[in-house]
Amino acid sequence: MIPEIRLLSQQLVKPRFKEPKELVSWMGAVQAQDYRMVKWALGIRLKSATLTTIDEAYQRGDILRTHVMRPTWHLVPAEDIRWMLKLSSQRIIKACDSFARGNGVVIPESIFTKANNLFEKVLEGNNHLTKQELETEVVKAGILPDSPRIGYLFTRAEQEGIICSGADKDGKATYALLEERAPAAKELHKEEALALLAKRYFTSHSPASLSDFVWWSGLPVREARQAIGAIESELNKDKFASQELFIHQQWDKKFRNKDVLHFMPPFDEYLISYKDRTAVMDKEHHPKAFNNFGIFYPVILYNGRIVGNWKKVEKKGGITFDTSFFVECPDLDKELLEKAADRYRTFLGKSIKK
Known part of the structure; x- marks a missing residue:
């Protein structure tokens, strides 16, 4: 029963959306390490989509690719990126700093500040640059001399709301200014943001457990429990084998899967x-x-x-x-x-x- 409900929740049968932005909003976020193949992850879940459909959504900035929730790439809707960053940025910064120190890399805060100022200057006016082009600017400005450490500057700038993904350039991903890519949206209080994140996850990933939600969201267990508690009236709890799983009430109980x-x-x-x-x-x-x-x-x-x-x-x-x-x-x-x-x-x- 679990696989059948997940197929429906994840839009892998009976897809309901035509636009990539609608789908990514439904999913909450879509993990996106593989930039090329994540486009197929969207295409497979849409009513009818080609690579061009997905590329056009990227070019318009309907969906953005950035490090959010956990220290890894995700696709998120442009209108959601700010409240999602607010929920996760401090955790990601701490995790990245810890990883850097473990690899013998220590970057002073002054370097991050200089890099952020540079990014704002060279990307201004919708001047989207590839990773390689932006690295060249960092080296030219004398901020950092080598590529491996420069990656930490990009991730920090994402977490501080300076940069996000831009429009593709000759088939390559780019960076752009968040202010130009995603106009300011209404701020959510933390309680609202937690509830919305839980709703998005359990509507699109049911059935799932508390530990599944913690894993996906990167939230501390206490905050994950709080998030689930905020939408408790929308969830059913069921025992599957020895595991307690939550199922969002929105799933279509009358639906029967055909071979897929x-x-x-x-x-x-x-x-x-x-x-x-x-x-x-x-x-x-x-x-x-x-x-x-x-x-x-x-x-x-x-x-x-x-x-x-x-x-x-x-x-x-x-x-x-x-x-x-x-x-x-x-x-x-x-x-x-x-x-x-x-x-x-x-x-x-x-x-x-x-």
Whole structure:
């Protein structure tokens, strides 16, 4: 039952949204380490979308990519970025500082201030710059001489609301000023922000546990409990095996899944947003989907379960796919595999090669 409800909650069956911004708002945030493949994570959940649909949303600034909630990349709606940063920025700054010190890197606060001032100067007027271009500006200004440490300046500037993602430039991601990319929105009190974050998570990720929500949101357990308590009237509590899970009342109880198969991108929310992933794949198969260093692989989703891996192969005549299964699926209709492959080709705007 858990996989069936999650398929619906995560818009992997019966998708309700056409626009990327609507989908990202529904999801709360979408983890986005792999900049190219996170676009497919959106495309697979929309009613009808191509890579162009997603790219246009990026160019307009409807959705932004930044470090938020945890010290990792996420997509968030432009109108939500400020209150989400306010909830998580101090935690992320502390985590990044601790990581830096652990690697022998100590950056004085004066350096961060100089970098922020530089970013405001060189990005002003919607002058979006790639990471490499911005690194060149930092070195030229004499702020820091080497690339590995410069990354800490970018993350800190994100947390302080100076920079965020800009429009793509020649297929490359860029940085832009947050003030120019996301006009100021109404501020939320912390209690309102916690409640909204919990609502977004449990409507889009149900069924899920407290520990799942803590993992996804990066919140301390106390604040996560407070957030859940704020929307308690909207949640049902159920026991699944020995685990207590919350299900948002918004899910369609009359819906019945038909056979569904998706080629899922790496780092997809269907796996990465839960602390406990055993509801959708047996623990013995976890190394086939992700490793101990936090790297997630492309996987095949079949009727709510993770059953195999896939890889895109580009050839002169078009795109083909290598697939392998670590779970036996005797009833799997090969036509479902072809439909999943064709959907990805269509998303990319590539020719079909069978």
